[in-house]
Amino acid sequence: MRHLLNTLFVLTADSYLSLDGETVVISRGRTETARFALHTLEGILCFTYAGASPALMGACAQRGVDLCFFSPQGRFLARTTGEERGNVLLRQAQYRCSDNMEESCRFARCFILGKVYNSRWVLERATRDHPQRVPVEKLKALSSQLASALPVIRTCQEAGRLLGLEGEAAQAYFDGFGSLILRQEKDFAFRGRSRRPPLDSINALLSFAYTLLARDCAAALEGVGLDPYVGFLHRPRPGRTSLALDLMEELRPSYADRFVLSLVNQSILRPSHLEKQENGAVLLTDEGRRIFLGAWQKKKQEQLTHPFLGEKIPWGLVPYVQALLLARTLRGDLEEYPPFFWK
Numbered sequence: 001m002r003h004l005l006n007t008l009f010v011l012t013a014d015s016y017l018s019l020d021g022e023t024v025v026i027s028r029g030r031t032e033t034a035r036f037a038l039h040t041l042e043g044i045l046c047f048t049y050a051g052a053s054p055a056l057m058g059a060c061a062q063r064g065v066d067l068c069f070f071s072p073q074g075r076f077l078a079r080t081t082g083e084e085r086g087n088v089l090l091r092q093a094q095y096r097c098s099d100n101m102e103e104s105c106r107f108a109r110c111f112i113l114g115k116v117y118n119s120r121w122v123l124e125r126a127t128r129d130h131p132q133r134v135p136v137e138k139l140k141a142l143s144s145q146l147a148s149a150l151p152v153i154r155t156c157q158e159a160g161r162l163l164g165l166e167g168e169a170a171q172a173y174f175d176g177f178g179s180l181i182l183r184q185e186k187d188f189a190f191r192g193r194s195r196r197p198p199l200d201s202i203n204a205l206l207s208f209a210y211t212l213l214a215r216d217c218a219a220a221l222e223g224v225g226l227d228p229y230v231g232f233l234h235r236p237r238p239g240r241t242s243l244a245l246d247l248m249e250e251l252r253p254s255y256a257d258r259f260v261l262s263l264v265n266q267s268i269l270r271p272s273h274l275e276k277q278e279n280g281a282v283l284l285t286d287e288g289r290r291i292f293l294g295a296w297q298k299k300k301q302e303q304l305t306h307p308f309l310g311e312k313i314p315w316g317l318v319p320y321v322q323a324l325l326l327a328r329t330l331r332g333d334l335e336e337y338p339p340f341f342w343k
Contacts, residue, residue, distance in 0.1 A: 007043040007300075008036055009293045011286065013072045017044070017052035019059050041065050043219065045212075047072050047289065066219040072286075076211050079218065087225040093330045094243075098230045105159045107246070107329075107337055108233035112166045113153050114250025114339030119173040120146035121343050122253045126180050134179050142176040145169075173253070180261050187271040188264045197281030201274045204282040205263065205292070209256035210248070212296060216316070217251075218244035220323040226330075247322055254342035255315065259299050268295055308338040 010017065010026060015033070018025045024044070026034040038059060043066040046052065052067065057080045060067040069077040097103040123139045123146070149169050156162045178190035181202070190202045198204040218228040218241045231242030233249065248256075263269045273288030284292060300316025313321060322340055329337040 006041055007045060007297055008041050009290075009297075010044065010046045010048055011290055011293070013048050014050050015046075015048045016050040017046065017056055019053060019056040024056065038063065038065065043068070043215075045070065045215070045293075064223065066215070068215055070211075076215070079215070090225050090327055090330060091227055094226055094230055097330060098232060098236065101159060102157075104232040105157060105162060107326075108159065108162055109153060109156060110337045110339045111233050111246050111249045112162060112169075113150065114341060115166070115252060116146050116149055116153060116169045116173075117339070118250060118253040118342045119169065120150075122180070122258060123173070123176050130182060133182050139176050139179060142172050145172045177257070180265075182265045183267060184264055184271070197277075197279065197283075199280055199282060201271065201282055202260070202264070204274055204284060205260045205269070206257065208284060208289075208292060209260050209296075210252065212293075213248045213251060213256050213319075214241060214244050217241075217247040217319045217323070220319040221247065221326075223320060224323045224327045226323065226327055247319060247326065250322070250340050251318065254340075255318065259296070263292065263295060304342075307341045307343070 008024065012028065012033075014028055016027050018027065019038070020035075022038050024036045024038055024041070025032055026036075042064075044060065045068050047070045049072070051069070057067060059065075061080055067080040069079075071077060097107065120143050123143045126134050127136045127139050127143075146169055149165055153162065153165050153169075156165060174190075174193055181188055181190060188202045189200070191200070193206075194200065194203045195207060198207045221228040221243055226243060228241040228244045230236050231244075231246045234240070234242035234245040236242050269288060269291060273285055273291060274282055275285055276282050300314060302315050303312050304315060304318075305311065306313050306318070306321060308325065309321065318340060325334065326337055328334045
């Protein structure tokens, strides 16, 4: 099993990264500010325009260290990749499956099953853990709606119908999502999903969490030899990591959404950690991103029992385990891809 190592977050906007032997060096102007041993890192996330040296990018590619660049506001820009080491037979099976709509629908069905199942249990957990603070009857009704969708999704054979079922389930889930915000309700009110750009504080947090989760899923897929750009539910599109978006669907509710709720309900993030832009977009401040990323790293260290393997693993390895199971299914070692069913 792969080990969960550290992720280095570079948040200072004018920081430049370079390589000195086996050490990552961070500098501002001509002044060195920090050093980190490269072998202790599994990923480097740079929220800076200053960039990194070609030597460091090459070293990261050779050692499998995921090096990603974001704007200082948190918008994803690029990932560095080196010489392709993926299993050619595995990728051929992936491409054949993506080109076959029936096979693509078979995998897409599993991703959506996991998403709807986990969405339901996010609502159910709230009624169990906070029965005096949430509208139990409303959430139970929405949970029942999601439960009734599961057998329909499981037997659906048409991609268009599958997307319609996913959309209906997502609407039901987000109809109850605002009721899960138990503190700071006025400042973090949720009235519906808004993206590109997020127009309120809770959507800003959700979008940032999804960006980080997509990055983790893309790295996991590359790590097991799959092409993160060729998906089944999300059709291939230039520049889009479609398979990473597929894989993250089942992890959104239980991983990203519950993480965002914990930041708000535990007052780890406050209204002052977000700011509204002239175009109406709401983004995290520098301090808000530091708090968010620190909490994200702690979340990845938390242990859970994987529902399919029955083994205790850190949350941060869940995308990697699901990518492994997906690769095994494409190879024919598993009859059907086992979604991540959290409860």
